[in-house]
Amino acid sequence: MPNQAAGPRVLLKRLRELMAEALEPQERLDRIVREIAKQMVAEVCSLYVLRSDSVLELYATEGLNPGSVHLAQLRLGQGLVGTIAASARALNLTDAQRHPAFAYLPETGEEIYNSFLGVPVLRAGRTLGVLTVQNRTMRQYREDEVEALETTAMVIAEMIATGDLNRLTRPGLELDLTRPASFAGLSFNEGVGLGHVVLHEPRVVVTNLFNEDSDEELGRLNEALGSLRLSIDDMLSRRDVAFEGEHRAVLEAYRMFAHDRGWVRRLEEAVRNGLTAEAAVEKVQSDMRARMQHMTDPYMRERMSDFDDLANRLLRQLLGRTGDGLGEALPRDAIVVARSMGAAELLDYPRDRLRGLVLEDGSITSHVVIVARAMSIPVAGQVKGVVSMAENGDAIIVDGEEGQVHLRPQPDIEAAFTEKVRFRARRQELYRETRGEPSVSRDGVSVDLLMNAGLAVDLPQLAESGAAGIGLFRTELQFMVAATFPRAEAQERLYRDVLDAAKEKPVTFRTIDIGGDKVLPYFKGAVNEENPALGWRAIRLTLDRPGFLRTQMRALLKAAGGRELRVMLPMVTEVDEILRAKDLIDREVRHLSRFAHHLPNRVKLGAMLEVPSLMWQLEELMSAVDFVSVGSNDLFQFITATDRGSALLSDRFDPLSPPFLRVLKQIVEAGAKADTPVTLCGEMASRPLSAMALIGVGFRSISMSPAAIGPVKAMLRELPVADLEVCMNGLLQRPNAKHSLRADLHAFAAAHDVPLVPL
Template sequence: MSLWLSGIGVSRGIAIARVQKLHGGDLEIAEYTVAPEELEREIERFRDAQQQALAQLREVRSKIPAGTPGDIAAFIDTHLLMLDDRSLVDSTVANIRSAGINAEAALRRSRDALVAVFEQMEDPYLRTRRDDVEHVVSRVQRVLTRTERELPGGQVPLTEPTVIVADDITPADIILLSQQAVLAFVTEYGGPLSHTAILARSLGIPAVVGLHNARRLLRENELVIVDGEHGHVLADPDDKALEHYRRKQDQQAQDRRLLQTLRDKPAISGDGVEVRLQANIELPEDAAVATANGAAGIGLYRTEFLYMNRKGLPTEEEQYQAYSRVVSAVRGPITIRTLDLGADKQVDSGQRQGPTPNNPALGLRAIRLCLKEPELFRVQMRALLRASAHGQVRIMLPMISSLSELRQAKALMATCRAELIREGRVVADRIPVGAMIEVPAAAISSSLLAREVDFFSIGTNDLIQYTLAIDRVDDEVNYLYDPLHPAVLRLIHMTIEAGHKAGIEVSMCGEMAGDACYTRLLLGLGLTDFSMHPANVLEVKRAVREAQVGELRRRVADIMQAASLDDFASLLAAL
């Protein structure tokens, strides 16, 4: 009898194969007292385990094929940095000495302290990086306890098509398994921003996450169908279901081949409206992937990774070198977002003073943190201004909510520019400055903000959760996360209209921009500048080329005037 299960679809595609479970969930770690004369030996045991774990990850890193997208190797690099981070190592050694306990228990205490920091982060993407801590610590714990995580196939690579079912999967395991006959991943935990989700999308492997009790409900070697777009898993399917999904597989394969023919074609609608499709990236290596997928530039370059997984702040020179590499590699404009972290992240190599905020998402973060810590902002701004000499740099300020924030940031930028010129440094003659619209207050006052900036970029991820008062990575309320809520669409439309009236560019860099399901709606709202994950560019380009923008704008205007929620929903469904 067939069993239908639903989780969160995070990587599109359909896979039909038999289940192999990834064994080895949470380890049971005992805590016991170590005699004083044995403490140094216990510390040495911990250091040996740490070095073995580093060697394991370096081996995985060496097996990543050439030409693989940069974000895949970046996950392993992040874990290598964490494993060698002095804060993790020193705190564990300190716990062994001060508490007189075994290495496993001391490491667990260090993990708990680090996870608590990440749990308080306001940014959903950064908060999910607590998984990095869990995976790194688990790898060392398994060396200490001599309990290696069992991969399907063991030392013999998988040769039969397989769907991996696990509680969670580390980046290292995903990379190793992706080089075998693994067709899909199903995990009990995780969300759209989890490791499994991000890596599966980069590797083009269907994945469903957040499917609770999957390891209990699905049997070893059972035939399953995984629909990574809709989040469905069908166990023990009948012939009719198999035939249906095999047809869908064939259609998707043909669809992917057709998409590749669009790579060098312009993003122009059927009625002649030109649309710019750019890419979101995080690492210099991602710029090549964006170009290969036909992106017209970089609409969002995140700079947070320069600050994470390290004890000290990145220097001006270090930042300049990183920015220069990506600016030089990009053909066309590149929009670089200034630091978007919260004060709960220890970017100053020290302990944050004061109590932990009750609502970190509403606290000291992004531009607020940069203006409160001007030296932090000044170092980054000088590096960005210097990098502007190598290409078409645009600087974007995150979480703007008022004119005063904009003016303070622009004043600091002007001061840094004057300093660099006095020092004989080369700086571009003109560097456009823009604001991210991700706070409802910014959208509502967008007509005022538009007078102070050269462009807007709508960050829908935060705009939606702030507007609807929900945390999109919280399993209890993320069902309320609705990009099509009338309030959200009105704020987006208001921002686009304000930008157009002021004669400035308006782009969108949130997840809505990269989902072809929303392309027609966004075109109808007046958006002509999209930025997204490089893998989504071709699909959105197709939707643009098939659209009649003039007709869409007339229909969307009717939708925005709908007298009731029922009318709004029915008109939207018919778009």
């Protein structure tokens, strides 16, 4: 009998020799199962491969009837083999036939065998097949034998993943690696994208599986682990990481995982069994992911991503790789798939090749989503599991309207979405034809349709969309995509470019809105807060750090020389904040005047109404500013006490509810009474139905994403505003009002032939 301790190493050595020989795929598999049976003193060794129709097909065997190869089949979940594939867990049985899942396949002749050991063939947590050994005698397979079989299964997984077995596949019965998969997520930006997967942080593909010197590989592994732990300790020791709070707890947990002795022991054991350090990381990561995916505890399932990230960092350190994703040539129809990413990282991809974005995490207000929306890229978020299932180059469809993702779609699905894209393109062409038409309702009411922007990439869309101007220019995006604070000269250059692109159209610049959840990594003054949306951000931060506001205002004033400058303050809570900001702005005007700079011919100062406390200061607010802009996203969040990034609450409350619409109507009426213009910027303005509701409560200026202007204008030009106002007044005055007026508004649109088709 082979030496028990040397078993896995001897088996791996023989496998390495077999992999190096020039063999046909079937012959290679036959010799692999023969070698496994020999080394493990097993009378049977069999390999089952999972097909795309969820059937496990016998691909090779030593000991069973050879005529059953490619004929014997088990459904996923059927029999011992199907149970292993469904659970991604090994089975080690002394009397297999007494197990409740045992299924007899007469064509294999396996009824005479008792002991059974089966392990899943795993790659990146995905089950690609099952590898088994069997004996007539009743015995419990040793732990080192289980480890040897699992390690061998990893080698076979690479054979499957690289397509070596495709020639053995019958037409119409593709392997599971190519199986279509659909995922349900959330819609973060509308649109449909067809293309091919580009993994933002692609898994490191381990090609060197077998080690020549275990001691040397253990040294490499320990050195890489040491570097990994040092990098985490460095994160925890930085001054910009708070010493209290949830963020600190997350990093401490992260450090705990990196020091986890169980994890490290499994890595070292895999190396001692003959794998390279990187192959050991790949194997342990894949085993752990497969097991944790089947846990019902949501906390433990979330920890899976922490281990994934640690393992990927460790792999990159072992292989000396950084920034794999962007160095590769992109397809012309790239759809970026990522767990999460920053706004600056998305801008690193060539815009003309991007067709969509898929995120496992994030929220509709994530910085990267804001940038993607500005680039008119469809985005699906909270798409759990898509990263581990996707491979670079896979065909993929992103349905940004429904938040769904179709990976390796079947031809009929692809054809349906291709037609949907063509239809959207035809509709967009119709919208472009009307971009020069006035935004006037059927009964002659004019409404300004403005666009939201924040980066230089947005500027061409001002002319393309037919927008009446820029109702919200988010100046903080320039800060968020930069590696360091943008110098005053860079800010001035951007603001001047924006005003030049707008020509005579108005542009409203929102002063920098950072802090809270909009963290700038280079801002050492940032603090960790339990409720960042309610914390030290926007005007609160810039009044405490007036250098921010003064530098930005100086750049804006110089860029707008000889033109009108419109500036608004975000997150205003009380009118006194506006007065304090005015003093700072006046100081900059006096400073520039002293040095004879060319100043704007007029400066208009406005405020964002997004904090509910201003509802009890409306009269003072309207008299303190030149205009007001309602930030519907935050105002709705604060009024309903709803975290708008929460997937659990995303559909709980409706902005088209009577209470919120009454609030908006009250703001419009206060503005009309004081003769102060009121605009609304936010997601509500970007959809024809909710834009119709805004017009119905009195808004005559709304700002939205550039892609939304065509559909909203199409709605407006067929809208009888007077009839809508009468209808909405009745609905808002109705007692015991419904949770939402959405159905009533749809009924009104249908009755008056008002188109409500989004882009």
